[in-house]
Amino acid sequence: xxxxxxxxxxxxxxxxxxAAYAKMSEAVNIDGCLDEKTVILLKIAVYSAIRDPIALxxxxxVGLKSGISKKEIKSASMMATGVVVTYGEMAMPIIQEVEExx
Numbered sequence: 551x552x553x554x555x556x557x558x559x560x561x562x563x564x565x566x567x568x569a570a571y572a573k574m575s576e577a578v579n580i581d582g583c584l585d586e587k588t589v590i591l592l593k594i595a596v597y598s599a600i601r602d603p604i605a606l607x608x609x610x611x612v613g614l615k616s617g618i619s620k621k622e623i624k625s626a627s628m629m630a631t632g633v634v635v636t637y638g639e640m641a642m643p644i645i646q647e648v649e650e651x652x
Contacts, residue, residue: 556604587618591626598630598641606641610648620649 554562561568579589590613597606606627613623627641 555608557608586616590616590618591622594623594626594641595629598627601640603640603644606644607648610641610645611652614649614652620645 557568584592590609593609594606594613597609610623614620623645624642627645630641631639
């Protein structure tokens with residue numbers, strides 16, 4: 551049996567909260583003005599900057615599966631280096647790990 555990820559467990563335990571979060575996540579892209587690729591790359595940049603490996607793994611996978619190149623994903627993660635180099639640095643092994651698992 552495959553191990554459940556954090557989001558799956560959270561969704562099972564708190565479906566109302568996850569539904570509200572999903573709705574809010576869509577609403578922050580005001581009137582859908584950003585295309586899906588841009589949204590994914592921004593999320594990769596943000597999750598790299600705040601050093602959230604769980605969300606970063608998820609969105610790297612989403613990006614790779616949707617056809618975003620590894621180079622584009624790496625570039626987005628490096629936006630975090632404007633905050634602190636180690637923030638962007640953390641993303642590289644995660645990008646490699648997710649790519650290899652697909």
